[in-house]
Amino acid sequence: MPVNLFAPTPASLLPVKGIRLGTAEANIKKPNRKDLLVMQLSPQSTVAGVFTQNCFCAAPVIVTREHLASGKGVLALVINTGNANAGTGDLGLAAARATCMEVSRLLGCEPEQVLPFSTGVIMEVLPLERIVDGLPACVANLAADNWFDAAHAIMTTDIVAKAVSRQILLGGVTVTITGIAKGSGMIHPNMATMLGYIATDAAVAQPVLQQMLIHASDASFNCITVDGDTSTNDSLMLIASGASGAPAVTGVDSAEFAQLQAAVTEVATLLAQAIVRDGEGATKFITVRVEGGTSVAECKQIAYAVARSPLVKTAFFASDPNLGRILAAIGYAGVQLDVQYLKLYLDDVLVAEHGGRAASYREEDGQRVMQQGDITVRVVLERGTAVTTVWTCDFSYDYVKINASYRS
Amino acid sequence: MPVNLFAPTPASLLPVKGIRLGTAEANIKKPNRKDLLVMQLSPQSTVAGVFTQNCFCAAPVIVTREHLASGKGVLALVINTGNANAGTGDLGLAAARATCMEVSRLLGCEPEQVLPFSTGVIMEVLPLERIVDGLPACVANLAADNWFDAAHAIMTTDIVAKAVSRQILLGGVTVTITGIAKGSGMIHPNMATMLGYIATDAAVAQPVLQQMLIHASDASFNCITVDGDTSTNDSLMLIASGASGAPAVTGVDSAEFAQLQAAVTEVATLLAQAIVRDGEGATKFITVRVEGGTSVAECKQIAYAVARSPLVKTAFFASDPNLGRILAAIGYAGVQLDVQYLKLYLDDVLVAEHGGRAASYREEDGQRVMQQGDITVRVVLERGTAVTTVWTCDFSYDYVKINASYRS
Numbered sequence: 001m002p003v004n005l006f007a008p009t010p011a012s013l014l015p016v017k018g019i020r021l022g023t024a025e026a027n028i029k030k031p032n033r034k035d036l037l038v039m040q041l042s043p044q045s046t047v048a049g050v051f052t053q054n055c056f057c058a059a060p061v062i063v064t065r066e067h068l069a070s071g072k073g074v075l076a077l078v079i080n081t082g083n084a085n086a087g088t089g090d091l092g093l094a095a096a097r098a099t100c101m102e103v104s105r106l107l108g109c110e111p112e113q114v115l116p117f118s119t120g121v122i123m124e125v126l127p128l129e130r131i132v133d134g135l136p137a138c139v140a141n142l143a144a145d146n147w148f149d150a151a152h153a154i155m156t157t158d159i160v161a162k163a164v165s166r167q168i169l170l171g172g173v174t175v176t177i178t179g180i181a182k183g184s185g186m187i188h189p190n191m192a193t194m195l196g197y198i199a200t201d202a203a204v205a206q207p208v209l210q211q212m213l214i215h216a217s218d219a220s221f222n223c224i225t226v227d228g229d230t231s232t233n234d235s236l237m238l239i240a241s242g243a244s245g246a247p248a249v250t251g252v253d254s255a256e257f258a259q260l261q262a263a264v265t266e267v268a269t270l271l272a273q274a275i276v277r278d279g280e281g282a283t284k285f286i287t288v289r290v291e292g293g294t295s296v297a298e299c300k301q302i303a304y305a306v307a308r309s310p311l312v313k314t315a316f317f318a319s320d321p322n323l324g325r326i327l328a329a330i331g332y333a334g335v336q337l338d339v340q341y342l343k344l345y346l347d348d349v350l351v352a353e354h355g356g357r358a359a360s361y362r363e364e365d366g367q368r369v370m371q372q373g374d375i376t377v378r379v380v381l382e383r384g385t386a387v388t389t390v391w392t393c394d395f396s397y398d399y400v401k402i403n404a405s406y407r408s
Numbered sequence: 409m410p411v412n413l414f415a416p417t418p419a420s421l422l423p424v425k426g427i428r429l430g431t432a433e434a435n436i437k438k439p440n441r442k443d444l445l446v447m448q449l450s451p452q453s454t455v456a457g458v459f460t461q462n463c464f465c466a467a468p469v470i471v472t473r474e475h476l477a478s479g480k481g482v483l484a485l486v487i488n489t490g491n492a493n494a495g496t497g498d499l500g501l502a503a504a505r506a507t508c509m510e511v512s513r514l515l516g517c518e519p520e521q522v523l524p525f526s527t528g529v530i531m532e533v534l535p536l537e538r539i540v541d542g543l544p545a546c547v548a549n550l551a552a553d554n555w556f557d558a559a560h561a562i563m564t565t566d567i568v569a570k571a572v573s574r575q576i577l578l579g580g581v582t583v584t585i586t587g588i589a590k591g592s593g594m595i596h597p598n599m600a601t602m603l604g605y606i607a608t609d610a611a612v613a614q615p616v617l618q619q620m621l622i623h624a625s626d627a628s629f630n631c632i633t634v635d636g637d638t639s640t641n642d643s644l645m646l647i648a649s650g651a652s653g654a655p656a657v658t659g660v661d662s663a664e665f666a667q668l669q670a671a672v673t674e675v676a677t678l679l680a681q682a683i684v685r686d687g688e689g690a691t692k693f694i695t696v697r698v699e700g701g702t703s704v705a706e707c708k709q710i711a712y713a714v715a716r717s718p719l720v721k722t723a724f725f726a727s728d729p730n731l732g733r734i735l736a737a738i739g740y741a742g743v744q745l746d747v748q749y750l751k752l753y754l755d756d757v758l759v760a761e762h763g764g765r766a767a768s769y770r771e772e773d774g775q776r777v778m779q780q781g782d783i784t785v786r787v788v789l790e791r792g793t794a795v796t797t798v799w800t801c802d803f804s805y806d807y808v809k810i811n812a813s814y815r816s
Contacts, residue, residue, distance in 0.1 A: 053740070054736060054739035054740045055738070055739040055740075055741075055743075055744065055745045055747055056735045056736055056738065056739030056747055056763075057739070084732070086732065086735075086736070087732045087735040087736075087760065087763070087764055087765065088763075088764045088765070089762050089763040089764025089765070090762070090763075090764070091764065092764060121730070121732065122730075122732025122733060122735060122736055123731060123732030123735060123760065123764065123765050124732070124765075125765075232732075232735070232736050232739060310718070310807070310811070311811055314807075314808050314811035314812045315811070315812070317808065317812050318811075318812035320812065322529070322530075323531060324492070324494065324495045324529065324530025324531030324532070324640075325530060327464045327494075327495040327530065327531060327640070328462060328464055328494070328495075328530055328640050330463070330464065331462035331463040331464030331465070331640060332461070332462045332463075333463075335463075336463065337463045339463055339464055352495065352531065354497050354498070355464075355495070355496075355497040355498075356495050356496045356497025356498070356499065356500060356531065357495065357496070357497070357531050357532075357533075395808060396808060397805050397808050397809070399718070399722075399808070400722050400725065400803060400804060400805050400807070400808060401805070403718070403719055403722035403723070403726075404722045404723070404725050404726035404728065404804075405726060405728075
């Protein structure tokens with residue numbers, strides 16, 4: 001079960017002016033579930049994206065990059081779950097292009113103004129016919145208050161839908177930011193991870209929007225790991241419809257930029273954490289904070305060694321303060337450390353210092369923290385001022401169960 | 409259950425002239441099991457070692473390195489299971505030194521002539537008293553034909569003992585090589601992995617022996633992974649007693665060097681593979697072969713990305729040819745590839761080419777291979793001549809079970 005993650009309600013999700021969403025049951029992998037989403041953008045919208053760095057980048061990611069580069073603007077996004085259209089070669093590219101063509105026909109725009117996204121099983125042919133059959137229903141129910149349905153329509157092994165809204169005042173005008181995301185396995189950051197869509201009715205120039213997205217993803221989706229597997233389809237999109245009437249954000253030096261960036265980053269962080277809280281088989285939400293490093297890079301290297309270790313993650317699953325495994329993971333992270341100066345905390349409990357167990361450490365204190373749903377592992381290097389935080393979950397029977405039976 | 413791994417019998421293990429072994433039940437972690445081993449070497453023996461690169465290197469590894477560096481020669485090794493004496497600070501170093509002192513007292517040699525090794529739980533204080541109490545029994549039953557007991561005395565979560573013997577003719581004289589090893593979790597190579605001891609009664613000059621060991625470990629223990637976790641205690645030792653009467657191997661250019669190196673490498677490879685076949689929770693033994701790379705380094709990077717992926721490993725556990733996960737792992741390995749030229753085989757079945765599923769691929773062919781206990785994943789890059797092979801196992805419920813309950 002997801003760890004301290006509350007499902008969104010339809011009322012908790014605010015519509016974003018200039019954005020309409022429509023879903024359908026297209027039977028792509030399983031019947032009787034929403035698995036197809038069309039998002040229609042008002043013509044003045046700007047769009048920014050960050051994508052997977054996987055060499056086996058999926059066909060829709062390739063096509064989305066091409067369409068963004070065409071400079072024709074974006075009027076719609078189309079997203080299917082149940083099939084990733086990855087590892088599908090030329091056939092996959094053709095299917096992604098055909099999907100865009102059908103959406104453009106229904107909405108009366110050009111194919112290059114449509115961005116395609118897919119998630120699901122890899123190396124199986126996209127059932128194009130079912131997608132084409134489902135698209136008219138999506139277009140027929142396009143509405144501004146469909147974010148709740150949209151969050152559900154992009155889920156795969158997710159147990160809980162991930163969606164969050166925020167409002168801020170920008171130049172005296174109320175601006176809304178609403179985001180949805182999906183993902184709970186094959187989660188490890190390399191640029192953006194999984195599918196995420198954040199929309200605002202603020203007006204933001206495209207290069208500024210891209211910079212805002214890079215900042216937000218570096219502080220959120222690029223700080224999580226469930227299983228260390230980087231997906232072929234990872235995409236995070238930031239959309240600014242400009243329909244709020246707030247003054248346009250055209251540079252990165254204004255107070256408005258800072259305000260909007262903070263709100264977008266908060267939405268991205270909550271969505272990213274939601275993905276970990278709903279990580280496949282997760283029973284614990286673990287924050288790994290490494291501080292006092294000589295660089296953020298070395299802090300991140302250590303944080304990820306801890307956050308990825310199957311031995312550390314199974315110990316958390318068992319609520320067993322077998323904390324030597326954390327020391328071992330720190331030790332093999334590839335950073336040359338003098339372990340004499342290192343301190344390891346579990347929440348506020350000092351566990352290790354001077355290369356071994358702290359004199360003050362009592363097993364029952366470790367045990368108490370290990371029972372919690374939310375746990376912070378804090379590694380203090382005491383050799384610099386850099387800090388980083390990474391979020392992960394534990395490794396349970398259910399992770400194996402979910403992934404051993406994923407296609408059945 | 410171990411995958412196609414047959415337990416050694418006492419009769420299958422040949423004594424090595426000049427080496428005697430004694431075991432005891434010292435109650436280090438659990439009662440009624442052999443958990444302490446002393447290995448006594450004849451005075452003319454040479455010894456080579458490779459060790460963990462983990463910064464949280466265990467106390468016995470530090471002391472073993474010191475004692476080897478003392479140049480006083482090695483007359484005994486002492487190995488306990490049940491406690492790793494790692495992450496134990498100054499107290500751990502004192503305990504490792506005290507253990508050597510007690511062995512030296514019993515055998516009448518200097519403490520620096522004794523090498524200590526430990527394996528088991530990390531960050532708990534070594535129960536020195538129990539070890540000291542157990543040592544006299546080890547010394548009392550020192551015998552040349554105790555390899556079978558010795559292999560059992562170093563096990564932790566191993567289900568099957570790992571031990572193998574070979575004989576070759578060296579300069580007309582029969583030479584024996586017998587090796588034992590332990591390990592099934594926290595297994596990922598970074599120099600040598602886990603504990604391994606290979607002994608021969610050939611005579612080999614120390615620098616030559618060290619070179620032979622580095623070659624053997626690079627081709628064996630440095631090619632395996634169970635869970636990607638590198639231990640704090642990894643050590644692989646090669647001992648040459650010189651008691652066979654065969655002409656001494658003093659350089660690396662002789663036919664004798666090549667013969668002996670081949671035999672030592674074969675023993676090391678069988679032991680390393682045995683560790684994977686008995687990997688925690690393993691139900692499949694998987695060979696990942698990457699060929700046609702521009703360098704061995706890039707081949708290894710790709711092979712390990714596949715071999716470490718939890719998603720790939722759970723698919724093998726399920727016997728589910730969800731082979732897109734292998735493509736995804738190749739894609740995120742960090743090697744810039746043009747996937748058009750890549751071919752993926754499962755045993756002799758061509759699965760993927762031209763960036764997608766091969767036209768000839770039939771699901772039932774993949775399914776047939778996935779049912780096997782031994783499976784080869786072959787990745788052909790077609791951009792160079794470098795080749796590498798890595799061995800791993802699948803990821804099952806039992807891996808989680810074993811590691812969630814390790815200390816109980």
